[in-house]
Amino acid sequence: MLKATTMETYALTSTTYQRRSLFMRTENAELLVTTLFHYRDQGRYQLHGFVVMPEHLHVLLTPSLNQTIERCAQCIKGGFSHEVRKQFAGEVWQPGFHEHRIRDEEDFRRQLGYIAANPDKRGLVDWAFVHMRFSERIDPIPSRFER
Numbered sequence: 001m002l003k004a005t006t007m008e009t010y011a012l013t014s015t016t017y018q019r020r021s022l023f024m025r026t027e028n029a030e031l032l033v034t035t036l037f038h039y040r041d042q043g044r045y046q047l048h049g050f051v052v053m054p055e056h057l058h059v060l061l062t063p064s065l066n067q068t069i070e071r072c073a074q075c076i077k078g079g080f081s082h083e084v085r086k087q088f089a090g091e092v093w094q095p096g097f098h099e100h101r102i103r104d105e106e107d108f109r110r111q112l113g114y115i116a117a118n119p120d121k122r123g124l125v126d127w128a129f130v131h132m133r134f135s136e137r138i139d140p141i142p143s144r145f146e147r
Contacts, residue, residue: 009048009062009102009142010069011111014077017091021054028084029129032057035080037137045072046139049112051119052129058115060108062142073097105145 016022023029029052036059040047044067049060063072081092102108119127131138 007062011100012059012097014097015056015094017094019055023052024054031083032080033129039075048139049115049131051115053118060111069099108141108145
């Protein structure tokens, strides 16, 4: 796999194994949020937005120049799985993930809005596991998208 020579931004979605509502358990959702920030703080990617839903995850991120989107997904899913295995055995994630490369500022804002609105669409009132609750730690829109 070639490393990126320019920074691309992606909306990434991953689903739990058999769509189990793994993240209805507060401790699991908090652990996934901690995992997202752990790899962001390591400099593997910029984290622009996310929502941890009961059975899936949406992330808006820009991999660092020395990272691929595949490696970022592997870190997030693998890092969480490694830690959660201390609580239970078994499959955690469906294989693979869905990625959407962000084309421009409009696409970025549309994806960020979609991520932010996900809990409301499902009736998850005051859902704690969405990027707006962590605004001081979220990376801004990449400058290449700003007008």
